[in-house]
Amino acid sequence: MASAGIVNIRRDVDDKFYRYRMPLLTTKIEGKGNGIKTVIPNMADVARALSRPPTYPTKFFGCELGAQTSFDEKNERYIVNGAHDANRLRELLDGFIDKFVLCKSCKNPETELIILKQGRTEDIIRDCKACGERTGVDMRHKLTTFILKNPPVKIKKGKKKTGTGDAAAGVGGGGDSPDAEASPVENGAESDDELTKKIKAEAKDLNDDTTLTKEEWSADTSPEAVKQRIKALEGGLAGVSIANGEDEGSDDDANSPYSQLGKWVEESKDSHEGDTKAFLVAAYKKAEELGIEKKHKSVLVLAQALFTDDVLNEIPKYGALFAKTITSEKHQKALLGGIERLVGLSHPDLLPAVPKILMALYQLDLLEEEVVTQWGTHVSKKYTDKETSKKVRKASEPFLKWLEEADDDSDDDEQ
Template sequence: MAGFVNIRRDVDDKFYRYRMPVLLTKIEGKGNGIKTVVPNMSDVARALSRPPTYPTKFFGSELGAQTTVDEKNDRYIVNGAHDATRLRELLDAFIDKFVLCGSCKNPETDLIITKNEMIVRDCKACGERTSVDMRHRLSTYILKNPPKKKGKKNKGGHAEAPSPSSEVNGVAASGENGDAEAEAGSEDEMMKRIKSEASELKAESQLADEGWSADTSPEAVKARIGAVAAGMGNLALTGGGEDESDEDADSPYTQLGNWVVDNSGASAVDVFKKVQELGIEKKHKAVRVLVQTLFTGEIIAEIPTYIAIFQKMVTSEKHQKSLLGGIERLAGLDHPELIASIPKILMEFYQADVLEEEVVLSWGTHVSKKFVDKETSKKVRKASEPFLKWLAEAEDDEEDAE
């Protein structure tokens, strides 16, 4: 039987109110199919008042490993062999980032998503509301899979976990999501977040290597405009169900492409404002135009600066296919030197939860002339094989686990 430890393991007080089961692990399989099962993940998550999928996905993100979640059979798996000590350390990190109050460090919190898509920890002990790190990959997962409201049941038919205070003291925790929505700001708040994240990431990239910055000399800009103009003329070939009126020289997509090129180096928030101004923030074709015009031959260094835009705009399989189409055009036509970097490009978008493995695997096995000629399409997919192989092996491991 597993014992119990303080939720804050740095607290030695044996009378500490907030406790959780010791995280257990079990190694299964061998070779490429080896995996680590956490048999008591549900019990640990219940003590933290968080869905068990959150710490599981956190482990996968921190370890760079695929995860398998089977709520019906209560199985939570991280691919690879990971010892219990390492996972307990990562659990401590999860608790610090997504459970403990940022003010009083009390675990008696609920996660709330505001209207402007910020995640805050609502503390029942001190009343403070503190935000989590929105740049962490788990934050994106939480936005797409928000915590259930109190009293509702999860997919497995079990009621959601009570807060740590109610588990220890027997008193039901209060606090509804309604207050958070009252605090929700306007779209400008979301813009401020994008701008803040993008500026920080951009600054880090520039400090790491000055050579990564895009060439904005008049000659380079002129050459880029010429390349994009040639590509924009072919947008009509990739309408994908859009109105014919969207495909002429005055279409919002052409306007967006020209604006991005004319304003080379524009911030993420300015680009998104332009997309909104044109009323195409929900259109999949806008995603492709942004890929073709925002990025240059230094796309690997540029993605962090603009990734928040794609996390906001890519909301369906059709959007993902448009994104992949933009990558095909960018690497296959505008910057052939990027062909060898296709696996890295796909990995950047995949790790940011913009691309899903099912969509990428399907794309990789079907040569298409929708965005580029057949030969170029084959070349891009051939270059992506290392990434596709990695995804397929990870998927096979998950199927074996199920």
């Protein structure tokens, strides 16, 4: 299903590079008169991003609006009786997130609901995986009665052998289905064999014409040339303050050097009038200016700021900048993290193209075989939620299979 738009889980955080994101809630009015109702077509996807059962936010809406609700979980159909404006429900969703998702201590959404029993009393606790704090919810809210009657499903931690090692890596989250392990690549209509053939064929068309030599980097970064380019590219960004030299910036901090770099790149990439090399040099110079040109997180930010749904054409175009900034395994993992966010959160319709994206990066020597193989077999919540991480890795399987077969062929040739 195509994305209806992606927003920060905490909508008070105005930072495009904030790690925790969710689909924008959508609504559809059905029926007439007394039978009118509001269907929430993507409630399952929204709830998955929040690691909560979709019945919880739907019931929360009912409690807040004084309306009846109904669920058809098998068909992912969630309904609130009456006609309700999408913006009103989004505001209520913010309330649900604040009361039942965000850690009361650190405001991080990476929490799990647990029920603590003390005698006859039951309390609902938010167990934060980020700061370790356990904070209670307001037990006076009507939703708590529903949660106690329909407690969160306890995630089994048994090791289940799969092609991508998901279970061993601790795949989980509030909305995981036990059948999810064996599901085929989401949104992919082609078989692995067909896709692998396509990958090999299309890889031949990729080239590294935009590679910049050391001489070009140094020649283009002469003080006068760089000063002129940056002045032209920055445009209205002259007022942006330079970072204070701190090593890292929080995802939540809109003034961190990483957020500044991301915003600068996004606003400047279309203003270089076809001179891609000049733009790439200026972008690197900007990272230097902010003191983060060697940081792996800069690679993550560049991937998020540069790549769009046209990523397959953009990889060879911007490859030289990544070749310059990727200097370690950690940097490669950050690039893969950027791809996770691109296809998992911003453009879910790109999931079937993951093998081609990985092949394009591999052909430009931006990814090493060992790194991408290790990444592909270990689900992580470092860059996205685990459910999204699992989907992206599942989609990468044809490329991982191709790597493995290429390795086997190489071993046979050596014998």
